[in-house]
Amino acid sequence: MKKHKKLLLVSASPHLKTAQATSWIMFNVLIALLPSFVASCYFFGRRALFITLISVSFSLGFEYLSRLMMGKLPTVSDLSCVVTGVIIAFCLPVTVPVWLVAVANFFAIVIVKQCFGGIGLNIVNPAAAALSLLMVSFTASMTKFIAPLLGFAQIIPEDATVVTTALSQLKASGQTPQNLFNIFMGNTAGNIGETSSFLLLIGGVYLIVRRISNWRIPVSFIGTVAIISLVKSFDFTFMLTQLFSGTLFLAAFFMAVDPVTSPQSQSGKVVFGVICGVATCYIRFFGTYTEGAVFAVLIANLVTPVIDSLLPVKYKGVRTVEKKKLSDFLPKRRKAQ
């Protein structure tokens, strides 16, 4: 009689893994981006929703197809491409043509990420690289900002005028905005998801509190921009406009903290943040472009290997929270009779 023998599965220990996989991390990043997403739909109406969704579909499609063509296992389920898609959409003006969204996602997913081997092997942040490409190549489409529409069902009117952002006003005429609170809350002209620094801050703090991202990079990044702006102008309104306007918060809390492209050691992370901050200020104050945060992240990503070799991770050694000496165990008279 032929006996059926069932084979057992064999693998190396541990046989239990945490539920907090890459997809869990990326899901939490998406949760952190959710407040800004809802706000962007309110500020820029239906088209903001449309652009974000189309950007995510493009990134999902390119990720799936490129893995398929390379004959590798699909990695769509780790949600990292969804995060890239959302960040790309958040850094585009609401008037952007759909083909440009496709170009951005193609460049980010296929060229920057998958050509280098997929998640964990890309040398620069895919979203930062794609947005830099768009800013350099399609400057006109990328700077066509409109005033906020204020309403979830709003569509962009035919006669919508192109307005300038607070940052470009500041750069062109040195004129600080009237209402800084509006800029902080997001009621201002700008890209889809970047206008509300307040909600991005909430998302970023959420990630730091959940220990998904490290506080050192955003704090040193934003801190450096704040210090340099203050030293340049000795004007608090100027400094706050530099902080709350533009892509700074999105870049600091969601692009620069990408662990793959930032240094490993804690001191390296601080240096990385400072480099991001200095590069942002350099581009904003001396460059042609009004916004430099995304370029800055890209530059710092390329410097990361150098930082990693100069400030490597060290062996921390063993330390415990509290210990007792032998004398603590010596006989003591107990209080109870």
Next chain:
Amino acid sequence: MLLTFRGGVDAGNKSEFLSGSVINTIGAGETLVLPVPFGCTPVVEAGERVLAGQVVAVSDNEYGASLSSAVSGTVVKATASRITIENDGENTLCDRLEADDPITLLRDAGVTDRFGFSAAQKVANAPALYIISCVEDQPYMVNVQALLSCRADEFIGGIKLLEKISENAHIVICTTPDLSEYASKISEALMEDERVQFLTVSGKYPQSWPHILKRTVTTEESCEVIGTEELCNIYRVFKTRMPVTEKIVTLSGDCMRRAEVFSVPYGTCVSTLIKAGTSFKREPLKVVKGSVMNGDAIYNMRSPIDRTVSSVLTLFDHQHRYAGESHCISCGRCDNVCPEGLSPGSIIKAYKLNDTATLSRLSVSSCTLCGCCSFICPARVNLPLILRSAQLMGE
């Protein structure tokens, strides 16, 4: 107050030993396969007749302990790695151990902890402090709970015996918060004893490892960690004067409705133990001999249980499968959980570059292969495997 250490993971998903459960005994099967412990040499030959309790392998050094047969019968095969004994079913006992000296008695009886280190040597070291480890830090394992609820009298007897053997030593009993119920029963019994203290330590993995427990509890160099089962065995040996031939094993896992605890003769195969389980709900996909965090997944159900096997787990859940591994995303979680303060992520990068200088700078030899890094890794990288290779490269 909760004492803890830096690093470690909370693996969660702890099984409970239901009150009213007992430690079941499994009879020895027809054939017993005794793996010869590391550093031991067999002293029996094929064809020789052995009695139950007779020493079949002796240790070459003082850290190991001798191994005794659980049954009487004939030695079928004796190689340097394993001894096969055919059970004659008569269970003829050998002579009782005569030694008066406690250290010789423990050595002859083969009392060890779950890592195979001799209890006799620990006592012979005459430490200033004994740390009794009543720590349960892994999912599914309920050995300590079972022993404390079913064999509390042996445990207390063991403590008193230790006090008698080592006159100047102090004893500290470490329990985890979820074992407080059992600990309070024991502390009532030892209320009058001034040399015994109770401490609560965290239930994080790998809290139960002796070097971690020592590090957590005390700065004192002269201390020895004694496990719960080891302590009960010390008491038994002094009482019955027979060698230790049984091991307390938890049979658990997500294929079972509850954890069951068995007292298994050394050399029983895994399939016998699994057949004795009563609360299965489905066929296991994977059988692990040892704990979830660092046990071995076995492919052969005839694999024998020796004194280092504390549990046999039957697993089904997809989480246990070795799948979904991606490239390291450099998140740094492994650095945060390493109890030895290593940076597994950086070690792996250096290993891939064949950079032995960096490997030694990162102190790769300190790795204890506990598996915390692999547990926490979101990219599902199997780190201990690579870390072991890195250690070999560094040597």
